[in-house]
Amino acid sequence: EAGVVQSPRYKIIEKKQPVAFWCNPISGHNTLYWYRQNLGQGPELLIRYENEEAVDDSQLPKDRFSAERLKGVDSTLKIQPAELGDSAVYLCASSFGQGGSYGYTFGSGTRLTVV
Amino acid sequence: AQTVTQSQPEMSVQEAETVTLSCTYDTSESDYYLFWYKQPPSRQMILVIRQEAYKQQNATENRFSVNFQKAAKSFSLKISDSQLGDAAMYFCALNNAGNMLTFGGGTRLMVKP
Numbered sequence: 646e647a648g649v650v651q652s653p654r655y656k657i658i659e660k661k662q663p664v665a666f667w668c669n670p671i672s673g674h675n676t677l678y679w680y681r682q683n684l685g686q687g688p689e690l691l692i693r694y695e696n697e698e699a700v701d702d703s704q705l706p707k708d709r710f711s712a713e714r715l716k717g718v719d720s721t722l723k724i725q726p727a728e729l730g731d732s733a734v735y736l737c738a739s740s741f742g743q744g745g746s747y748g749y750t751f752g753s754g755t756r757l758t759v760v
Numbered sequence: 761a762q763t764v765t766q767s768q769p770e771m772s773v774q775e776a777e778t779v780t781l782s783c784t785y786d787t788s789e790s791d792y793y794l795f796w797y798k799q800p801p802s803r804q805m806i807l808v809i810r811q812e813a814y815k816q817q818n819a820t821e822n823r824f825s826v827n828f829q830k831a832a833k834s835f836s837l838k839i840s841d842s843q844l845g846d847a848a849m850y851f852c853a854l855n856n857a858g859n860m861l862t863f864g865g866g867t868r869l870m871v872k873p
Contacts, residue, residue: 648804678860687764687851687863688805701860734803738861746793746812748853749861751805 647671649752651737657758663725666755670718670739677714678749679722680736688736694720727759762787764854766864773842774872780827781837781867783852792856794828796837799849799866808850811835839869847871 650669658664670677675696680688691710693701696717705712709728714720724731734756738749763786773779785794796808811819811828818826823843827836839846852864 685866687853687865689863690860693860736803736805738805745855746810748793748795748797748807748810748855749805750807751797753802753804756803 649737649739649750651735651752651755653755654753655756655758657760658727660729660759661726663723664727664757665724666722666735666737666757668720668722668737668752670720670737671750674739674741674750675717676740676742677720678738678740679712679720680738682734682736682754684733691722691735724757727757729759732757732759762789762792762854762856762862764852764862764864766852766867768867769865770868770870772870772872773839775844776841778838778840779842779869781839781850781852781869783835783837783864785833785835785852785854785864787833787854787856789856792854794826794835795853795855795861796824796826796835797851797853797863798846799851801848805851809837842871844871844873 677694679691682688692705694714712722734754736754738751740749765784792813794811797805809821809824823840825838849866851866855861
């Protein structure tokens with residue numbers, strides 16, 4: 646079974662440009678998460694979806710960040726326009742329900758560099 | 761709010777020796793789950809071990825074990841017979857029932873041959 650798939654793996658863009666990240670969760674996992682991980686730090690939650698509904702987006706900078714999860718499967722995270730401080734690894738994870746004792750399954754992330 | 765703290769930014773261990781990584785947490789919930797994740801340079805978070813808060817027995821997975829002290833809100837990871845492949849970032853994480861997974865700042869483990 647394929648794990649959580651993310652693309653692209655790396656992205657370098659100039660500031661003020663738009664960028665998008667894509668995530669395909671594990672089949673059957675109805676909950677999907679986007680985390681941001683700054684260099685040398687732990688991941689921090691940006692947004693959580695249950696099926697196609699965003700149930701926790703309190704940490705998402707809504708002035709420049711947007712996300713969608715059409716049909717409750719794949720998800721896209723977008724930044725427009727990107728700023729230098731957005732350079733980080735963006736991790737996608739999925740779980741069945743809220744994860745409970747099984748935790749989440751993570752993808753390999755997208756490393757974004759804004760220059 | 762829930763918080764997770766890892767006070768050791770870096771740890772070093774000789775191959776085949778034992779090392780313990782520390783983690784403390786804070787939550788107002790009585791029902792929660794604790795995890796240790798490993799993150800190698802490939803960046804993928806790999807689940808190492810999990811502990812249900814209602815269980816008094818410490819979890820063990822092969823060379824990995826935890827020391828769960830619920831009253832002290834402490835959750836340390838012990839790695840026995842350390843191997844070169846154990847070198848990575850290790851993150852302690854807390855999941856409240858009905859909440860999201862919160863991570864500590866991580867500990868970089870180096871294994872010396």
